[in-house]
Every structure is written in C-alpha cells, then in structure tokens.
Amino acid sequence: MNETGVKKLTWQNLALIAFVMVWGFGNVVNNFANQGLKVVGSWVLIISLYFIPYALMVGELGSTFKDGKAGVSTWIKSTMSPKLAYLAGWTYWVVHVPYLAQKPQSILIALGWVTTQNGKFIKGFSPLVLQSITLLLFLFFLWFASRGVNSLKKIGTIAGISVFVMSMLYIVMMIAAPSITGVKIATAHITLKSFIPDFNFAYFTTISMLVFAVGGCEKIAPYVNDTKEPSKNFPKGMIALAIMVAVSALLGSVAMGMMFDANNIPVDLKMNGQYYAFKTLGNYYGVGNLLLILYAIANMLAQISALAFSIDAPLKILFAEGDKKYIPASLMKTNKYGAPINGYKMTAVLVGILIIVPALGIGDMNTLFNWLLDLNSIVMPIRYLWVFLAYMALRGFAKKKFLSEYKFIKNDKIAFFIGLWCFSFTAFACIMGMFPKSKANTSEYTFQLVLNLLTPFVLLGLGLILPLIAKISNKKNAINGSEDIS
Template identity: 25%
Template sequence: MAIPGNTQIGRFMLLSMAVAAIFNIRNVVNSNIAIGTAAVPCFLLATAVFFIPYVLIIAEFVSLNKDAKSGIYQWIRSSMGDKWAFVGAYCYWFVNLFYFTSVLPNILVYASYAWLGYEVQLTPMVTVLLSIMLFAFATWVSTKGAAWVGRVTSVGSSLVLLLAFGFVTLSLMDWIGGVQPATPVSVATMTPTFNWAFMGAMAWILFAAGGAESVGVFLNDVRGGARTFVRTIIFAGLLIGVLYSVSALVLNLYVPASKLSYTSGVFQVFGALGAHHQVSSLLLNRVVGAVMLLGSFGTLMVWTAAPVKALFSEIPKGIFGERAIALNRHDMPERAAWIQFAVVVPLLVIPALGSGNVNQLLNVVINMTAATALLPPLIIMAAYFHLRLRLDHLPRDFRMGSRRMGLLVSGALLAFSGVAFIAAIFPAGQNLLLTLGYNVGGVVLFLGWAFWKYRQFERSQLTSLALPPTRVPASAGARRSS
C-alpha cells in the first residue's frame, strides 16, 4: 500500500495518521464502564505489551513483502502459505460483521442527540429494525461508488479528535483547579482485579489499541526509512497510550463510572463538563451528537465497502463464484455487498432476543466485537512466530531484534491475546445459551465455513490438474485460421 508517485510522508504525518486511526473517546467510555479507573494502567499496559510489539511485527512483514501491493493476505502468505492467508483475510472481513452490530445502534443514539438533544429510549427490537434500515442504506450507497465518503470520514475523524482533546484539556484544568473526582482516584481504585471479567474487558482495551494494520503498511513510504518509522511509531504508541490513560483518568471527574451507560456515556461526561462551565446541556448534546454522528457515519460507509472489496479482490479466484465477485460499473462487488448485508441482519437480531434493553444489547455486541477483532492479530502473530521459527533466513531490511527475541515477544503476545479472546467469547454474567449460540456458535460457524470453503477450492484445483488437456480438432483450427 504505497503512496502514489514520489510523495513520502514525514514523522508528523505518520504520527497524526496513527492517532487518528486508533484513538477513540468511545473506547475509553466502554472500558471505563467495564472496569472503572483500572482502565488507566490497563491502557498503558496494552500499549506496552500489545500495540508497540504488534506494530513492529507488521513493520517486519511489510519489510519482507515490500514489493507486494496487498496487505494482510500477503503478510500471512509469506510465512504460512495460501490457506492461512485466506483464513486471515477472511477473518478481517468476518470481524467487521460484528463491528456493524455495535456501531449501528450507536449511530442511532448519536442521531437522536444531534436532532433532539437527548436520547430517545427505544426497545432492543426497534433499535435493531432501525439499524437494519440504516445498514441497508449504507450498503446501497457503497455499491454506487461514494467518492465523497473519504472526505466525510476525514472531517468527522478530525472533529472527533478535536472534541476528545478539548474534553481532556478542560477536565485536566478543572482537576488542577480543585475539582474533586466523582470516582476517587487512588492506587487501590486503579489496581485491577485479575479475574475472568477483567480478562474479558482487556479484550475491549486491546481492541481500542488496535488498528496497527492500517499504520504498518506505510513503512516504505516514510521519509527516513525503517529506522524513522520504528522510532515514530513507538512514540505514537506511547502517545496513544497516554491519551487513553489520561482520558480514562479524567472521565469520572464529574460522573461516577457506575452511572455511565453504553448508549449515552459520551454525552453524560460531556454534559457534566459543560454544566460545570455553564454551557447549555441541550446545545452541547447536539454539538457532540452531530460530531459523533458525522464521524461514525463516515466510518460506517467506508467499512461497509472496503472489507468486501478487499476480500473478494485479494484472495485467489475460484474460491467464490463468479457472480459473487463480479464488479459493477462502480468497480464494487455489488452482490457480495448485499450478501454481507444478509449476514449482518441475523447478527443484529439474535442478541436483541436475549437483551432486556439497549444497554444489555450493546454489552453483548461490544464483547463480541472486541473478541472477534483479536482473530486477525492472532493469525498475524502466529504467522510471525512461524516466520522467526522456520523462515528467519528470508531477507528483509527490518527485524524486531534477534530470532530469540522475536519468538519470545510473539509467543507472549499470542498467549496474552489468546486468553483475552477466550475471556471475551465467554464473558462473565452473560446467559449461557446466548454465549454458546451467539459467541461460540458464531465463531465456529464462520471459521468452519472458511476452512470448508478453502478445502472445496483445493479439491477443485486438484481435479483441474488431474484432467487431461482438451484436444482441439484439426478441422476446428483450420476453420479459425481461414
């Protein structure tokens, strides 16, 4: 994924891209609800033991495949072959399905605040029905080639970042000015309780610190090469970790963690800050709602189109049918986009059947989003472990230390992320039937289908190789040449 022409990016642009791609104030709210002020050290921990090593792994894969145009598929293929490359690319699309289930209800909440200044209380099923209609619209637009989406996303993400920085700055100034936090800040309150619920919440924090794939691909475009990239991205990781940690620290300045909700937590903390500074809560709610709506809607449009196109254009031809991968006049696999829509609908409906309210619904889908989002990194880490174990002789300009160090780091990452994945798949306190049917069943069904589909492809390839070449009659050749 190189930048066209001779244009190269400097350190500041790379730093800005990393922060914009990874930092999101909503992730702070969700993690704070889950584990309170223990989120403060956990964000720093996730940055140190997950984000920075993971980015360096991506950097090494990019260095190994510097002439390749594709991303995750080629990285995994260079270490573990076509089968696991397909599974990794498929997982990158598959985890996006659960992202839709968490972002669509939130967009409805943002729209309510932007339009009315307060949240309209909806039942889970009404929320799901409206989410389905919204996703149908997003799918339709994505098949028409929406060039303006990039501009909307850029403006929206910039405004969300500006909003978050403003919140953190004002809250810090108030705290320094003498405001006592609603939730006491002490070593005791910030010390995590290492239980199963905590490990499940760590998946949310690892999900918040994710996004390294979108940054690592620019290794070859950074002015100064690999050394500049590594230094900048380590600094970016530390900055993002500090931003997340400081945000989590000041989040409960005016609102206790126990009072926050998944649907309107962002508005609760901004509203309390605005009330302290005598800003109209209705006006502030509408401004925050409009900014969050713009950012989330632009992101929804991009992620509705991009993973579908990437999956169906990157993997070997023949795995999916010609009709499914056929591009329309806007260069989009239209049928594949609507297949994606059809798959997302039951993923929205099933958790709603087991939820009493929208907050319970969001708790289920955020858990599943965070858990499944760890699948592509887990496969990339396994590919890297195999690279350092069996293929360390392959030439590349950048390596994450010695072979032994690479194996130790990737092995530790695999173990830590694997436990967090399992804990998020089996969250504490969730209905067992819902967990087995939705969390476990969803992963088994989707991954099982991927392995079965690739096995079918392998058999078709073997069959085509076994068939004798078709002989063309001489008379037919004579007719064509006449």
C-alpha cells in the same frame, strides 16, 4: 523526497497518522466502564507488554513485504501458503460482521442525542423493533455503498478529525475543570490502590476490550516505506505512538474518574458515556448543550462514513489478491461502480442475522448494545492472530529468508518468542471475553454466552466452506468449457 518526488514522512508524521488510525475516545469510555479507575494500571501493562511489540512487529512485516497489495494476506501468502492467505483474508473480512451490525445502532444513538440531547430516543423502543429499524438502516447504507462512496469520504474524514480533536479537548478541559470552574471530583478517596487492577476472573473477562482498543496498527504498514530512513525512524514513530496512546489512555481515564464516580458507574456508560461526557462538560463551562450537539453531529457523520467504508473496503481487501481456487468466481463479480455485488449480498445475510437474532433473547436495548460491543471485542482481535502468525513464520519457520530495511529484534529466537507471546495473549483475551459481563438473569446470561461461543466459530467456519463451493464451481465451469469446445 523519494524517487517520485513525493515528500518522505518523518517519524513525527508517522506517529500522528498512526495515532488517528488506532485511537478513539470510545476506547477510553468503554474500558473505564468495564474497570473504573483500575483501568489506569491495565493501560500501563497492555501498552508496555503488548502494544509496543505489536506495533514494531507490524513495522518489520510492512517493511519486508512493501509491494504487497493485501496486507496481512500478502504476509501469510509469502511466508506460509496461499490457502492460509485466503483464510487470513477471510478472517479480516468476516470479523467486521459484528462491527457492521453495531454501526447502525451507533448512528441512531448519535441521532437521538442530536435531536433530544438526553439519550432517551431509543429507550422507547423494544429491542426487536429497534433492531428492525437498525437492519433497514444497514440495508440502506449497503445499497449506498454499492453505488460508490467517494462523496462520503471527505465528509467522513472531516467528521472523524472533528471527533478526534473534540476527544482530546475533552481530556484537557476536564482535567482543568476543578481549578477553572471549581467543580468537585466525582470519585472520592482516590489512592494508589485505586489504579491497580484486581487480577480475578471478572477482570480477565474484560481484557479483550483493551486488546480491541490498541489493535489494528497493521493499517500503518503501507507507510513504512514512505518513511524517511525507515530502519531508524519507524521505531521512533511507533514508540511516539505508544507514548501518545499511553498519555491519552491514562489522562482520559483519570478525566473520566473526575467526572463519573468510578465506584458507581452508570449502567449505560458504554452506550451513552461519550455524550454524557460532553453534556456535563458543557454544563461545567456554561455553554449548555453546545459541545454535546457538536460532538453528536460529528460522531454521527463519522459513524455513517465508517459504516459505508467498512462494508466496502474489507471485501475489496479479501478479493484484492483472491485466488479462484478458494473464492467462487461469482463472489468476485462487480457492478458498474466496481463493487463486488454478490459479496455485498453475502454481507447483508450475515449482518442481518446478527442484528435480528440477539434481539429475540436479550431483553433491553442497553444490554443488547453492550453485548454487541463486547462481541466486537471478542471477534475483532482474532484478525490480529494472523499478524503474529506471519511474524513467527517470518522469523522462525519460513522456507526462505526475506530482506527487510528494518528489524524489530535481530535475534530470531527472541523475535519468535515475542510473536508467540502476543499470539497467545490475544487468543487468551478473546476466549475470556466470551464470558458475559452483564448482570443478567440465568437464561439471558446463557443466551449471551452461547452466542459469544457460536459467532466466532460460525463466521470463521464459513470461510472453510467457500473453497469447497469454488472447487465445485470451477469443475462445473471446466466441464461447460470443454462442452463448448466440442
């Protein structure tokens, strides 16, 4: 028990909380779709060389700045400067724009599987028509989120846990299927070489999806100081998390290779793979589409909840310790529900553009879905760069020393180098991810490449404009204030 009477977390509790936060079945499906069974070797490398040090660095930062309200922004503000802290907060918000643009697609896909159980629901629409429906759906949930989303939180939590449990159940049932049901393994002639990646250009264009899959563990930071003996138990929890992620990733990828031919992967596996998996699993065990329907309903509700909260939470994080020198006061204006309403309008404009513009140059829905998912894997990891920058500042060039209950590595030079490695690897993965992976014609490939290059720069560049607007706004308010006084 702590001073307030709240029970302290054990390392086992911490590992389970972190696992649910970081991991999902889509991580297995999307990376198997990119690499086939060779992803097994990729998981071993990414978890050992990237994910474990990443998680332990987050533990140290969270322990050092335990009283901060804005997460990474607090870390940057404390070790570097308020202006960089604003840019970190802006990055954490703006990288959610592609995420928000895809969530309504995922809701429609899940709804289609609930109603038809065959994945053909969205195939009857042209990309422009379907994206228009997607935009209307997004605007509805934007309005819904602006009125408070407390009632959706419980539904989302239950649905999210259900999706998670069913994802784990899939791995167990699929690996057991050959011995229980006699089903044949889809991928023939599996050898050790089947699991070893080909380190060529095409391979390196897919590693951003791996980084995207294991990233985001900075969400765990608030729990560091709620952990019993954090200096001892937090690293235990993070190592346990890494083992759980590794087991889930490796066994999940093997299970996918047992169900789908790794040498002939369906072109729409990223879009429909989770539903194909549960439909096929139900057929193996003689329960028809029951598992598919349960998973599709749970996933649809989880996606709805995630959309609503992803509209609201990142904006509130951006404004939590917002400095009026960098953020126009008008953006911080809230409605009677406490929602930053002008921030919502800015979100609507950016997401609306990203929903409609790609549909003008990408010819089919499957390619559009895959492109937007790949764009997320390029843009989302950019926020992790701030984590590693904060860590390098903490252990390398911060002007003052900070006390921490837990240190990942005692030697400052080694700690700084590991932070630099993770920073460099993340940047490399994002850059390589910009090269399209779809086998499109030249004009469509060029269109995707241009969007991949422009989107991160435009989204991040907008963050440099807001301080200029804030400066003009503040000056105008100061003049008006002085006139009122006179």
